[in-house]
Amino acid sequence: MARDVSKTFGARKALDSVSVSVAEGEMVALIGPSGSGKSTLLRSITGLQSIDAGSGQIDVFGACVQKNGRTTPAVRAARQKLGMIFQQFNLVGRLSLFSNVMLGALGRLPGWQGLFGAWPSADKTKAMAALHRVGVSDYAAQRANTLSGGQQQRGAIARALVQGAKGILADEPVASLDPVSARKVMELLVELNKRDGMGVIVTLHQVDYAIRYCDRVIALKMGKVVYDGPSTGLDTTRLIDIYGPEFEDAFWETKA
Ligand SMILES: Nc1ncnc2c1ncn2[C@@H]1O[C@H](COP(=O)(O)OP(=O)(O)OP(=O)(O)O)[C@@H](O)[C@H]1O
Numbered sequence: 001m002a003r004d005v006s007k008t009f010g011a012r013k014a015l016d017s018v019s020v021s022v023a024e025g026e027m028v029a030l031i032g033p034s035g036s037g038k039s040t041l042l043r044s045i046t047g048l049q050s051i052d053a054g055s056g057q058i059d060v061f062g063a064c065v066q067k068n069g070r071t072t073p074a075v076r077a078a079r080q081k082l083g084m085i086f087q088q089f090n091l092v093g094r095l096s097l098f099s100n101v102m103l104g105a106l107g108r109l110p111g112w113q114g115l116f117g118a119w120p121s122a123d124k125t126k127a128m129a130a131l132h133r134v135g136v137s138d139y140a141a142q143r144a145n146t147l148s149g150g151q152q153q154r155g156a157i158a159r160a161l162v163q164g165a166k167g168i169l170a171d172e173p174v175a176s177l178d179p180v181s182a183r184k185v186m187e188l189l190v191e192l193n194k195r196d197g198m199g200v201i202v203t204l205h206q207v208d209y210a211i212r213y214c215d216r217v218i219a220l221k222m223g224k225v226v227y228d229g230p231s232t233g234l235d236t237t238r239l240i241d242i243y244g245p246e247f248e249d250a251f252w253e254t255k256a
Pocket of ligand 1: 009012013014032033034035036037038039040041
């Protein structure tokens with residue numbers, strides 16, 4: 001998927017010759033210390049971030065979306081196939097949860113239809129089904145900015161379902177959630193992966209979430225891939241190598 005990708009900000013290499021390949025339908029955790037390049041890699045995959053000119057290339061679902069430091073026209077179609085979930089600001093605050101989820105259908109409709117809220121009833125049914133599936137249909141009419149963080153994250157997952165996404169890129173989706181909501185969101189991502197065959201790449205600060213929910217883990221450190229393998233292979237020695245000895249206590253913080 002990403003081959004020899006570098007991204008430089010001023011004098012800092014956020015990504016340094018990163019090559020990773022994630023198969024369709026795979027669920028992968030992306031971990032690493034703060035500033036190691038996780039968000040930059042996800043943003044580059046969606047084309048929100050241009051990569052350095054050079055040999056680097058990013059392919060999404062078989063189509064090249066970035067090459068020679070430029071996004072290609074294929075990036076639009078690739079984005080349509082990718083659901084994005086962020087730590088915050090996933091939804092448009094003043095719109096209802098339902099309208100936010102309907103925005104997932106926007107890419108498939110002629111512009112005017114979405115603009116005037118003239119949603120096809122099949123899409124409305126789909127949106128309600130998606131809200132029901134993620135467990136927040138009771139809040140459909142509520143303004144998004146009055147929902148809890150966990151409800152908003154689940155709304156973002158429902159939007160990805162309505163969008164018909166084939167894959168999900170989630171950037172610290174549980175970082176600001178309480179443990180119960182975090183677990184629910186992680187379980188939903190696992191369900192989408194196992195039941196719907198959606199590919200999931202999720203960045204996580206909590207190592208134990210990565211181990212519990214993902215079979216494969218990729219670790220970045222200072223812009224380089226320092227581990228790519230089964231989550232069972234992440235022992236304390238490896239984690240010290242990734243995060244440094246001073247963070248040993250933090251690896252298992254969610255177990256407390
Ligand atoms: N737009 C930008 N301008 C300048 N530097 C940037 C920009 N975006 C990222 N960086 C730098 O690139 C490096 C990687 O950042 P990135 O956000 O990808 O890390 P991260 O692993 O996602 O960190 P965190 O876990 O804290 O979110 C950091 O040193 C960051 O300061």
